[in-house]
Amino acid sequence: MKSAIALLLIALPLSVPAQSNAPSQWVLVQSTLSWHITHPVHEVDGTSHDAKGKGNCSAAGCDFLIAVPLRTFDSGDSNRDLHVMQTVRGAQFPMVIVRTHLAQSSLDAATIDADLEIQFAGQTVHYSHVPLQRTMHGTDVEITGTVPATCSDFKIDRPSFLTVPIRNEIPVTVDATWRPM
Amino acid sequence: MELPDAPIPTDGQNTTPQSQNQSQSQTQTQNPNQKPNQPQPGNAPTLGDLGFTPQQTLANADLQRKLNQRTHDLKVHQTLGLVTVVPLCATVIVAGGAKAKRNRADPTGPPIAPSSGAVDLHAALGAGTAVLYGFTAYYAIAAPRIPGVKPKGAIKLHRDLVWIHAPGMILTPILGGMALSQENNGQKVHGIASAHSYVAWTTVGAYGASIIAVSWPLHLKFWEKR
Numbered sequence: 001m002k003s004a005i006a007l008l009l010i011a012l013p014l015s016v017p018a019q020s021n022a023p024s025q026w027v028l029v030q031s032t033l034s035w036h037i038t039h040p041v042h043e044v045d046g047t048s049h050d051a052k053g054k055g056n057c058s059a060a061g062c063d064f065l066i067a068v069p070l071r072t073f074d075s076g077d078s079n080r081d082l083h084v085m086q087t088v089r090g091a092q093f094p095m096v097i098v099r100t101h102l103a104q105s106s107l108d109a110a111t112i113d114a115d116l117e118i119q120f121a122g123q124t125v126h127y128s129h130v131p132l133q134r135t136m137h138g139t140d141v142e143i144t145g146t147v148p149a150t151c152s153d154f155k156i157d158r159p160s161f162l163t164v165p166i167r168n169e170i171p172v173t174v175d176a177t178w179r180p181m
Numbered sequence: 182m183e184l185p186d187a188p189i190p191t192d193g194q195n196t197t198p199q200s201q202n203q204s205q206s207q208t209q210t211q212n213p214n215q216k217p218n219q220p221q222p223g224n225a226p227t228l229g230d231l232g233f234t235p236q237q238t239l240a241n242a243d244l245q246r247k248l249n250q251r252t253h254d255l256k257v258h259q260t261l262g263l264v265t266v267v268p269l270c271a272t273v274i275v276a277g278g279a280k281a282k283r284n285r286a287d288p289t290g291p292p293i294a295p296s297s298g299a300v301d302l303h304a305a306l307g308a309g310t311a312v313l314y315g316f317t318a319y320y321a322i323a324a325p326r327i328p329g330v331k332p333k334g335a336i337k338l339h340r341d342l343v344w345i346h347a348p349g350m351i352l353t354p355i356l357g358g359m360a361l362s363q364e365n366n367g368q369k370v371h372g373i374a375s376a377h378s379y380v381a382w383t384t385v386g387a388y389g390a391s392i393i394a395v396s397w398p399l400h401l402k403f404w405e406k407r
Contacts, residue, residue, distance in 0.1 A: 041396070052233065054226040063225035069237045077334030079255075079395070082327055086252045091244035094237060097228065161396075 025181035026064070028053030029140065032175040033068055033096075035149075038167040046075035046084065055178065057104060066098045066176065087159050088121040096120045098147075107141075110134055116147060121154040132174075140179050147172040247325040254324035261317040262392065265310060272306040273385060276378070279303035281364055292369075300361060307354055314350050318343075335394050342391040349384025356380055 031051040037044050053066035070090040075081055085091060097119040106112055112132040118125050132145035150168045151158045158165035228238060278299035281292040332340055359374035370377075 052231040054230050056224045056226050058224055065226040065228070065231070067228055067231055067233065069233070071237075075334075077336055078330050078332055079334070079336035079339075082248065082330060083252060083255075086245075086248035089245060091241045091248055094240065095228070095233070099225070101225075 024057045026053075026055030026057070026062070026141075026178045027181055028066060028176055029179045030177040031066070031068075032173075033073075034173045035073065036171050036173070038169070039161055040164055042161065042166075044075055044080065046073040046081065048072040048074065051176070053176065053178070059104075061104060062102045062107060064098075064100050064102065068096050070094055070096060083159060088154070088156055090121075093120070093122045107134075112143070114145075118147065118149070120149075121156055123154045125149075125153045137177070140177050142175065142177045144175045145173070147174065244327070247327060251324045251327065254320045258317055258320035258324065261313060261320065265313040265317055266388075266392070268306050268310040268313060269385060269388065272303060272310050273381070275299065275303045275306060276381070281370075294364065304354075304357070304361070307357060311350055311354055318347065335397060338394040339391050342387045342394065345387035346384050346391060349380055349387065353377065353381045353384055 028051060030049075031053070032047060032049055033051055034045050034047040037046075048068050050072035051066050051068035053064065055062050055064040057063075070085060070088065071094065073081065073084065075084070099117045099119075100114045102112065102114060110133065112134055114130050114132050116127045116130050118127065127147060127149075130145060130147060132143050135142040135144070149170050149172050151166075151170055152168055158168065160166070279295050279302070281294055284290050284293050356374050356377035359372075360370045360377045363370050363374055
Protein backbone atom coordinates (compact mmCIF):
# COMPACT_ATOMS: atom_id res chain seq x y z
CA MET A 1 0.00 0.00 0.00
CA LYS A 2 2.78 2.37 0.98
CA SER A 3 4.62 1.62 -2.23
CA ALA A 4 1.43 2.31 -4.24
CA ILE A 5 1.01 5.71 -2.57
CA ALA A 6 4.65 6.47 -3.17
CA LEU A 7 4.26 5.56 -6.84
CA LEU A 8 1.19 7.78 -7.10
CA LEU A 9 3.02 10.71 -5.53
CA ILE A 10 5.83 10.29 -8.03
CA ALA A 11 3.51 9.82 -11.02
CA LEU A 12 1.13 12.69 -10.21
CA PRO A 13 3.57 15.56 -10.74
CA LEU A 14 4.66 13.94 -13.99
CA SER A 15 1.13 13.66 -15.32
CA VAL A 16 0.17 17.31 -14.65
CA PRO A 17 2.56 18.85 -17.17
CA ALA A 18 1.60 16.17 -19.69
CA GLN A 19 -2.05 17.15 -19.41
CA SER A 20 -1.35 20.88 -19.63
CA ASN A 21 0.58 20.28 -22.86
CA ALA A 22 -2.57 19.01 -24.57
CA PRO A 23 -3.91 21.79 -26.80
CA SER A 24 -6.87 23.56 -25.28
CA GLN A 25 -7.72 25.44 -28.46
CA TRP A 26 -7.70 24.60 -32.14
CA VAL A 27 -8.02 26.91 -35.07
CA LEU A 28 -8.95 26.06 -38.65
CA VAL A 29 -6.06 27.15 -40.85
CA GLN A 30 -7.03 25.71 -44.24
CA SER A 31 -10.20 24.19 -45.62
CA THR A 32 -11.92 22.96 -48.74
CA LEU A 33 -15.63 22.30 -48.60
CA SER A 34 -17.44 21.02 -51.68
CA TRP A 35 -21.05 20.17 -52.38
CA HIS A 36 -21.83 17.80 -55.22
CA ILE A 37 -25.08 17.62 -57.14
CA THR A 38 -26.08 14.94 -59.60
CA HIS A 39 -28.56 15.25 -62.44
CA PRO A 40 -29.08 12.81 -65.31
CA VAL A 41 -27.19 15.18 -67.62
CA HIS A 42 -25.06 17.14 -65.16
CA GLU A 43 -22.53 16.55 -62.41
CA VAL A 44 -21.60 19.75 -60.60
CA ASP A 45 -19.36 20.65 -57.66
CA GLY A 46 -19.31 23.90 -55.73
CA THR A 47 -16.27 24.64 -53.61
CA SER A 48 -15.40 27.09 -50.87
CA HIS A 49 -12.05 27.68 -49.20
CA ASP A 50 -13.39 30.40 -46.91
CA ALA A 51 -14.54 28.43 -43.88
CA LYS A 52 -13.45 29.56 -40.44
CA GLY A 53 -13.36 27.35 -37.43
CA LYS A 54 -12.38 27.07 -33.82
CA GLY A 55 -12.21 24.32 -31.25
CA ASN A 56 -12.22 24.72 -27.48
CA CYS A 57 -11.14 21.81 -25.32
CA SER A 58 -11.69 21.18 -21.66
CA ALA A 59 -11.89 18.17 -19.43
CA ALA A 60 -15.43 17.63 -20.66
CA GLY A 61 -14.24 17.29 -24.25
CA CYS A 62 -13.71 19.45 -27.31
CA ASP A 63 -16.32 21.65 -28.95
CA PHE A 64 -15.66 22.50 -32.57
CA LEU A 65 -17.38 25.09 -34.70
CA ILE A 66 -16.94 25.58 -38.44
CA ALA A 67 -18.81 28.22 -40.40
CA VAL A 68 -18.72 29.20 -44.03
CA PRO A 69 -20.61 31.91 -45.90
CA LEU A 70 -22.78 30.31 -48.59
CA ARG A 71 -21.85 33.05 -51.00
CA THR A 72 -18.25 31.84 -51.10
CA PHE A 73 -19.13 28.53 -52.80
CA ASP A 74 -18.03 28.62 -56.42
CA SER A 75 -19.25 26.14 -59.03
CA GLY A 76 -17.54 27.92 -61.93
CA ASP A 77 -20.80 29.48 -63.15
CA SER A 78 -22.10 32.66 -61.55
CA ASN A 79 -25.65 31.99 -62.75
CA ARG A 80 -25.71 28.56 -61.09
CA ASP A 81 -24.20 29.94 -57.89
CA LEU A 82 -26.95 32.56 -57.66
CA HIS A 83 -29.57 29.91 -58.31
CA VAL A 84 -28.06 27.80 -55.52
CA MET A 85 -28.19 30.84 -53.21
CA GLN A 86 -31.87 31.31 -54.04
CA THR A 87 -32.76 27.64 -53.68
CA VAL A 88 -31.09 27.22 -50.28
CA ARG A 89 -32.47 30.57 -49.03
CA GLY A 90 -28.86 31.76 -48.84
CA ALA A 91 -29.61 35.46 -48.39
CA GLN A 92 -31.97 34.74 -45.50
CA PHE A 93 -29.59 32.18 -43.94
CA PRO A 94 -26.17 33.22 -45.26
CA MET A 95 -24.02 30.83 -43.23
CA VAL A 96 -23.54 27.09 -43.03
CA ILE A 97 -22.64 26.30 -39.44
CA VAL A 98 -21.33 22.95 -38.26
CA ARG A 99 -20.91 22.07 -34.59
CA THR A 100 -19.58 18.94 -33.00
CA HIS A 101 -18.53 17.78 -29.55
CA LEU A 102 -15.76 15.21 -29.33
CA ALA A 103 -14.14 13.44 -26.43
CA GLN A 104 -10.45 14.38 -25.97
CA SER A 105 -9.46 10.76 -26.46
CA SER A 106 -11.25 10.47 -29.82
CA LEU A 107 -8.99 13.18 -31.30
CA ASP A 108 -6.10 10.71 -31.41
CA ALA A 109 -7.98 8.09 -33.44
CA ALA A 110 -7.26 7.66 -37.15
CA THR A 111 -10.99 7.68 -37.81
CA ILE A 112 -13.10 10.02 -35.75
CA ASP A 113 -16.73 9.10 -35.26
CA ALA A 114 -18.44 12.48 -35.15
CA ASP A 115 -21.96 13.58 -34.40
CA LEU A 116 -22.50 16.74 -36.41
CA GLU A 117 -25.07 19.47 -35.95
CA ILE A 118 -25.50 21.41 -39.17
CA GLN A 119 -27.38 24.67 -39.56
CA PHE A 120 -28.12 25.31 -43.20
CA ALA A 121 -30.98 26.79 -45.21
CA GLY A 122 -32.89 27.66 -42.08
CA GLN A 123 -32.85 24.11 -40.74
CA THR A 124 -30.80 22.40 -38.07
CA VAL A 125 -30.02 18.77 -38.81
CA HIS A 126 -28.05 16.23 -36.78
CA TYR A 127 -25.92 13.62 -38.51
CA SER A 128 -24.78 10.82 -36.26
CA HIS A 129 -21.65 8.70 -36.62
CA VAL A 130 -20.11 10.52 -39.55
CA PRO A 131 -16.65 8.98 -40.11
CA LEU A 132 -13.87 11.57 -40.40
CA GLN A 133 -10.32 10.59 -41.33
CA ARG A 134 -7.47 12.16 -39.38
CA THR A 135 -3.99 12.72 -40.78
CA MET A 136 -1.13 14.37 -38.93
CA HIS A 137 1.09 16.96 -40.67
CA GLY A 138 3.58 17.97 -38.02
CA THR A 139 1.47 19.63 -35.35
CA ASP A 140 -1.39 20.27 -37.79
CA VAL A 141 -4.25 17.80 -38.06
CA GLU A 142 -6.03 17.30 -41.37
CA ILE A 143 -9.60 16.07 -41.12
CA THR A 144 -11.36 14.71 -44.20
CA GLY A 145 -14.79 13.23 -44.62
CA THR A 146 -18.13 13.45 -46.32
CA VAL A 147 -21.37 14.67 -44.83
CA PRO A 148 -24.21 12.69 -46.43
CA ALA A 149 -26.53 15.69 -46.74
CA THR A 150 -29.74 15.54 -48.73
CA CYS A 151 -32.09 18.19 -50.06
CA SER A 152 -35.00 16.75 -48.09
CA ASP A 153 -33.07 16.99 -44.79
CA PHE A 154 -32.92 20.75 -45.22
CA LYS A 155 -36.32 21.11 -46.88
CA ILE A 156 -34.75 22.33 -50.12
CA ASP A 157 -36.92 22.21 -53.21
CA ARG A 158 -34.80 20.27 -55.68
CA PRO A 159 -33.93 22.38 -58.73
CA SER A 160 -34.72 20.80 -62.07
CA PHE A 161 -33.28 20.96 -65.54
CA LEU A 162 -35.41 19.95 -68.53
CA THR A 163 -38.15 19.19 -65.96
CA VAL A 164 -35.95 16.51 -64.28
CA PRO A 165 -34.95 17.37 -60.68
CA ILE A 166 -31.46 16.81 -59.30
CA ARG A 167 -30.86 13.81 -57.05
CA ASN A 168 -31.86 14.22 -53.44
CA GLU A 169 -28.32 13.46 -52.25
CA ILE A 170 -25.98 16.46 -52.04
CA PRO A 171 -22.91 15.04 -50.31
CA VAL A 172 -20.56 17.64 -48.87
CA THR A 173 -16.89 16.71 -48.72
CA VAL A 174 -14.79 18.37 -46.06
CA ASP A 175 -11.02 18.76 -45.95
CA ALA A 176 -10.04 20.86 -42.96
CA THR A 177 -6.63 21.43 -41.44
CA TRP A 178 -6.58 22.37 -37.74
CA ARG A 179 -3.69 23.84 -35.81
CA PRO A 180 -3.34 23.70 -32.03
CA MET A 181 -3.05 27.09 -30.35
CA MET B 182 -19.25 9.75 -58.63
CA GLU B 183 -20.06 7.23 -55.95
CA LEU B 184 -22.00 8.60 -53.07
CA PRO B 185 -20.62 8.02 -49.58
CA ASP B 186 -21.95 5.35 -47.29
CA ALA B 187 -24.82 6.40 -45.15
CA PRO B 188 -24.09 7.08 -41.51
CA ILE B 189 -25.44 4.63 -38.98
CA PRO B 190 -28.83 5.84 -37.81
CA THR B 191 -29.04 7.36 -34.37
CA ASP B 192 -31.27 4.59 -33.10
CA GLY B 193 -28.76 1.99 -34.17
CA GLN B 194 -31.10 0.34 -36.67
CA ASN B 195 -30.26 0.15 -40.33
CA THR B 196 -33.33 -1.37 -41.85
CA THR B 197 -34.54 1.54 -43.93
CA PRO B 198 -33.68 1.86 -47.64
CA GLN B 199 -30.51 3.75 -48.46
CA SER B 200 -32.36 6.74 -49.80
CA GLN B 201 -33.99 7.11 -46.43
CA ASN B 202 -31.22 6.21 -44.04
CA GLN B 203 -28.81 8.56 -45.76
CA SER B 204 -30.85 11.33 -44.32
CA GLN B 205 -31.22 9.59 -41.00
CA SER B 206 -31.09 12.44 -38.59
CA GLN B 207 -33.19 14.62 -36.45
CA THR B 208 -34.45 17.57 -38.36
CA GLN B 209 -35.64 20.69 -36.62
CA THR B 210 -37.19 23.73 -38.12
CA GLN B 211 -35.27 26.85 -37.35
CA ASN B 212 -36.98 30.04 -36.43
CA PRO B 213 -36.01 32.57 -39.14
CA ASN B 214 -35.48 35.17 -36.41
CA GLN B 215 -33.10 32.92 -34.53
CA LYS B 216 -29.56 34.26 -34.45
CA PRO B 217 -26.98 31.72 -35.59
CA ASN B 218 -24.44 33.00 -33.07
CA GLN B 219 -26.58 32.30 -30.06
CA PRO B 220 -24.61 31.48 -26.88
CA GLN B 221 -23.41 27.90 -26.74
CA PRO B 222 -23.22 25.78 -23.60
CA GLY B 223 -19.90 25.51 -21.74
CA ASN B 224 -16.87 26.87 -23.55
CA ALA B 225 -18.13 26.00 -27.02
CA PRO B 226 -17.02 28.61 -29.56
CA THR B 227 -19.63 30.91 -31.08
CA LEU B 228 -19.94 32.40 -34.53
CA GLY B 229 -18.76 35.70 -33.08
CA ASP B 230 -15.42 34.07 -32.20
CA LEU B 231 -14.65 33.34 -35.84
CA GLY B 232 -14.27 36.89 -37.04
CA PHE B 233 -16.85 37.07 -39.80
CA THR B 234 -18.10 40.51 -40.73
CA PRO B 235 -21.75 41.35 -39.97
CA GLN B 236 -22.24 41.72 -43.73
CA GLN B 237 -21.41 38.04 -44.11
CA THR B 238 -23.56 36.74 -41.30
CA LEU B 239 -26.68 38.93 -41.29
CA ALA B 240 -29.80 37.89 -43.15
CA ASN B 241 -30.75 40.06 -46.11
CA ALA B 242 -34.44 39.78 -46.87
CA ASP B 243 -34.23 42.21 -49.79
CA LEU B 244 -31.52 40.12 -51.46
CA GLN B 245 -33.57 36.94 -50.95
CA ARG B 246 -36.57 38.64 -52.56
CA LYS B 247 -34.38 39.67 -55.50
CA LEU B 248 -32.98 36.15 -55.83
CA ASN B 249 -36.50 34.68 -55.81
CA GLN B 250 -37.69 37.15 -58.45
CA ARG B 251 -34.56 36.49 -60.52
CA THR B 252 -35.08 32.73 -60.44
CA HIS B 253 -38.74 33.12 -61.39
CA ASP B 254 -37.92 35.40 -64.33
CA LEU B 255 -35.09 33.19 -65.57
CA LYS B 256 -37.25 30.06 -65.36
CA VAL B 257 -39.83 31.78 -67.59
CA HIS B 258 -36.95 32.92 -69.83
CA GLN B 259 -35.70 29.32 -70.09
CA THR B 260 -39.15 27.91 -70.86
CA LEU B 261 -39.98 30.54 -73.46
CA GLY B 262 -36.51 30.17 -74.98
CA LEU B 263 -37.04 26.45 -75.48
CA VAL B 264 -40.59 26.99 -76.80
CA THR B 265 -39.17 29.49 -79.32
CA VAL B 266 -37.02 26.70 -80.79
CA VAL B 267 -40.18 25.07 -82.22
CA PRO B 268 -41.33 27.91 -84.53
CA LEU B 269 -37.68 28.75 -85.24
CA CYS B 270 -37.01 25.26 -86.63
CA ALA B 271 -40.35 25.22 -88.44
CA THR B 272 -39.52 28.57 -90.08
CA VAL B 273 -36.22 27.17 -91.34
CA ILE B 274 -37.85 23.95 -92.56
CA VAL B 275 -40.53 25.75 -94.63
CA ALA B 276 -38.05 28.38 -95.88
CA GLY B 277 -37.26 26.32 -98.99
CA GLY B 278 -40.89 26.53 -100.14
CA ALA B 279 -40.95 30.32 -99.74
CA LYS B 280 -38.09 30.89 -102.14
CA ALA B 281 -38.26 31.48 -105.90
CA LYS B 282 -36.87 28.47 -107.73
CA ARG B 283 -34.96 28.16 -110.93
CA ASN B 284 -36.99 26.71 -113.79
CA ARG B 285 -35.17 23.48 -114.64
CA ALA B 286 -36.99 23.17 -117.96
CA ASP B 287 -35.83 26.65 -118.91
CA PRO B 288 -32.73 27.54 -116.86
CA THR B 289 -32.30 30.87 -118.63
CA GLY B 290 -35.93 31.85 -118.13
CA PRO B 291 -37.48 33.66 -115.18
CA PRO B 292 -37.51 31.80 -111.84
CA ILE B 293 -40.68 30.12 -110.62
CA ALA B 294 -42.33 32.22 -107.96
CA PRO B 295 -43.20 30.46 -104.69
CA SER B 296 -46.83 29.86 -103.78
CA SER B 297 -48.36 32.59 -101.66
CA GLY B 298 -49.35 29.95 -99.08
CA ALA B 299 -45.73 28.86 -98.60
CA VAL B 300 -44.57 32.45 -98.29
CA ASP B 301 -47.35 33.28 -95.81
CA LEU B 302 -46.54 30.21 -93.71
CA HIS B 303 -42.83 31.08 -93.63
CA ALA B 304 -43.62 34.69 -92.75
CA ALA B 305 -46.14 33.72 -90.07
CA LEU B 306 -43.75 31.26 -88.44
CA GLY B 307 -40.94 33.81 -88.63
CA ALA B 308 -43.14 36.46 -87.04
CA GLY B 309 -44.19 34.01 -84.31
CA THR B 310 -40.54 33.22 -83.64
CA ALA B 311 -39.67 36.91 -83.36
CA VAL B 312 -42.57 37.58 -80.96
CA LEU B 313 -41.69 34.62 -78.72
CA TYR B 314 -38.03 35.65 -78.85
CA GLY B 315 -39.06 39.14 -77.71
CA PHE B 316 -40.90 37.74 -74.67
CA THR B 317 -37.93 35.46 -73.93
CA ALA B 318 -35.56 38.41 -74.03
CA TYR B 319 -37.89 40.50 -71.87
CA TYR B 320 -37.71 38.04 -68.97
CA ALA B 321 -33.90 37.88 -69.16
CA ILE B 322 -33.66 41.68 -69.14
CA ALA B 323 -36.29 42.07 -66.39
CA ALA B 324 -34.59 39.59 -64.03
CA PRO B 325 -33.09 41.61 -61.14
CA ARG B 326 -29.32 42.06 -61.20
CA ILE B 327 -27.49 40.94 -58.07
CA PRO B 328 -24.92 43.53 -57.00
CA GLY B 329 -21.31 42.42 -56.87
CA VAL B 330 -21.75 39.39 -59.13
CA LYS B 331 -19.87 39.36 -62.40
CA PRO B 332 -20.95 36.88 -65.09
CA LYS B 333 -18.61 33.90 -65.03
CA GLY B 334 -18.56 30.53 -66.74
CA ALA B 335 -21.06 29.30 -69.30
CA ILE B 336 -23.49 32.12 -68.60
CA LYS B 337 -20.92 34.59 -69.96
CA LEU B 338 -20.93 32.93 -73.40
CA HIS B 339 -24.73 32.69 -73.23
CA ARG B 340 -24.92 36.44 -72.68
CA ASP B 341 -22.25 37.31 -75.24
CA LEU B 342 -24.10 35.41 -77.98
CA VAL B 343 -27.00 37.85 -77.52
CA TRP B 344 -24.94 40.33 -79.52
CA ILE B 345 -25.27 38.02 -82.52
CA HIS B 346 -28.75 36.52 -82.34
CA ALA B 347 -30.60 39.63 -81.08
CA PRO B 348 -29.64 41.83 -84.07
CA GLY B 349 -30.17 38.78 -86.27
CA MET B 350 -33.67 38.27 -84.94
CA ILE B 351 -34.50 41.90 -85.83
CA LEU B 352 -32.70 41.97 -89.18
CA THR B 353 -33.93 38.62 -90.51
CA PRO B 354 -37.64 39.53 -90.87
CA ILE B 355 -36.74 42.99 -92.22
CA LEU B 356 -34.52 41.49 -94.90
CA GLY B 357 -37.15 38.81 -95.58
CA GLY B 358 -39.76 41.50 -96.09
CA MET B 359 -37.43 43.38 -98.46
CA ALA B 360 -36.71 40.18 -100.42
CA LEU B 361 -40.43 39.40 -100.71
CA SER B 362 -41.14 42.93 -101.87
CA GLN B 363 -38.48 42.70 -104.55
CA GLU B 364 -39.83 39.33 -105.74
CA ASN B 365 -43.39 40.69 -105.83
CA ASN B 366 -42.14 43.53 -108.04
CA GLY B 367 -40.71 40.98 -110.43
CA GLN B 368 -37.17 41.75 -109.45
CA LYS B 369 -34.42 39.35 -108.63
CA VAL B 370 -33.60 39.62 -104.93
CA HIS B 371 -30.67 41.97 -104.71
CA GLY B 372 -28.74 44.23 -102.38
CA ILE B 373 -28.86 43.71 -98.63
CA ALA B 374 -32.08 41.68 -99.00
CA SER B 375 -30.06 38.86 -100.58
CA ALA B 376 -28.38 38.38 -97.18
CA HIS B 377 -31.71 37.27 -95.64
CA SER B 378 -30.87 33.56 -95.52
CA TYR B 379 -27.27 34.14 -94.36
CA VAL B 380 -28.41 36.37 -91.51
CA ALA B 381 -31.15 33.87 -90.64
CA TRP B 382 -28.72 30.94 -90.48
CA THR B 383 -26.25 32.95 -88.39
CA THR B 384 -29.08 33.82 -86.00
CA VAL B 385 -30.21 30.20 -85.76
CA GLY B 386 -26.60 29.09 -85.14
CA ALA B 387 -26.01 31.68 -82.43
CA TYR B 388 -29.36 30.89 -80.81
CA GLY B 389 -28.59 27.16 -80.74
CA ALA B 390 -25.09 27.80 -79.39
CA SER B 391 -26.62 30.01 -76.69
CA ILE B 392 -28.84 27.14 -75.50
CA ILE B 393 -26.00 24.62 -75.61
CA ALA B 394 -23.71 27.02 -73.72
CA VAL B 395 -25.89 26.92 -70.59
CA SER B 396 -26.54 23.18 -70.87
CA TRP B 397 -22.91 22.14 -71.31
CA PRO B 398 -21.12 19.98 -70.19
CA LEU B 399 -23.66 17.21 -70.49
CA HIS B 400 -23.00 13.91 -68.77
CA LEU B 401 -25.66 11.59 -70.06
CA LYS B 402 -26.38 9.10 -67.31
CA PHE B 403 -30.06 8.37 -67.82
CA TRP B 404 -29.27 4.66 -67.69
CA GLU B 405 -28.06 4.93 -64.10
CA LYS B 406 -30.47 3.79 -61.44
CA ARG B 407 -31.86 6.76 -59.57
